[in-house]
């Protein structure tokens with residue numbers, strides 16, 4: 183074909199149309215009974231689709247209407263942060279967070295808790311603290327807030343944004359980091375004790391590209407936590423994208439590699455600046471990447487309408503300022519409806535209760551186990567309860583027929599499979615009459631049939 187000025191001018195248009203067509207063919211055409219909301223479409227593969235919510239917008243009927251219709255997971259955008267929940271030391275304030283939690287629960291939605299410990303958004307009193315006083319204040323905050331919401335949170339961002347940007351792969355300098363490198367694991371242990379049923383996540387941004395030093399550093403920390411039995415269940419990739427920080431080509435690899443460590447992966451704060459078909463294709467790619475990774479359990483977008491966004495000028499969300507569905511909404515919904523891979527491994531939580539032969543009513547103790555089992559492994563949390571006499575020490579015997587202990591906390595153990603005995607550590611030896619304490623362990627294989635039995639020492 184001879185290129186005239188007119189036909190040259192047409193090339194970009196043809197190219198754009200062609201790209202859009204290629205994008206559209208990446209996903210299967212909607213099936214006959216395709217779900218019509220993001221939540222329903224995600225549920226088809228056992229996943230969730232969530233959004234950040236601001237308490238101040240709940241009275242906006244357009245906003246609340248979209249929230250109730252489209253999403254089945256909710257994150258408080260600011261209301262559960264440290265400055266909001268503990269404005270004065272040891273004075274906790276849950277009004278706005280409760281508004282979000284109650285609204286979500288009344289609509290049958292689940293809640294991601296964001297965030298227990300973070301260098302940013304600290305209340306003024308905490309910003310100037312250091313050393314042991316700060317470490318204790320942070321642990322107290324984690325314990326108090328996670329205890330207050332115990333049983334109501336699907337997953338907590340226990341620690342947020344603790345790694346430095348750039349090529350160092352180092353921890354971010356902060357007052358919390360200066361309390362000692364173990365501040366992160368200390369926070370996770372406190373959170374596990376306070377709310378054993380919640381998944382505990384590490385959450386960060388710029389951790390989407392597998393080749394980035396920050397991604398590698400977070401990966402190594404999670405790997406280390408898993409090997410030492412620090413209780414961590416999930417990694418949150420915030421995934422704030424724009425032209426300076428585009429969706430990386432290896433995004434799915436990153437999700438898969440984290441999942442391979444034995445943790446769930448969640449896309450926790452997704453927004454992608456842009457518009458039209460380019461933005462739609464980017465949302466589609468992110469959605470497909472999650473669907474392709476069995477342990478990518480859900481996606482949360484960081485707001486509902488473009489005008490609700492922390493960076494509204496980049497129009498990064500799925501609904502326009504009037505609440506209309508954008509092209510990005512349609513491509514996301516279609517990708518969810520098309521599926522793309524096996525759903526997340528079903529996590530079965532079974533709770534067995536065993537009472538010991540020594541009647542706790544006349545002294546002695548009893549032990550119960552809460553088991554979180556997935557395909558390759560498990561986490562067991564064991565609760566030791568004193569009878570009518572205070573305990574001065576205890577031993578719990580468990581049976582692990584088809585699994586191996588890989589790590590434990592808050593107890594000393596003998597053996598790692600078969601009959602495994604657990605003895606108190608110094609700080610949890612004393613349990614008042616009728617009171618209880620917990621320890622836990624994780625392992626590979628199957629953790630069922632533990633049948634814990636407790637003996638007072």
Ligand code: G2I
Nearest residue numbers: 259260296302303342343387420422451484491492
């Ligand atoms: O910055 C985007 C997100 C990055 N990851 C962690 C998230 O927690 C973070 O969310 C944003 C919120 O979307 C903003 O809404 O975090 C910002 C600050 O931590 C939030 O901004 C704050 C402003 O700084 C305050 O001045 C303002 O009062 O929002 C507050 C409520 O609008």
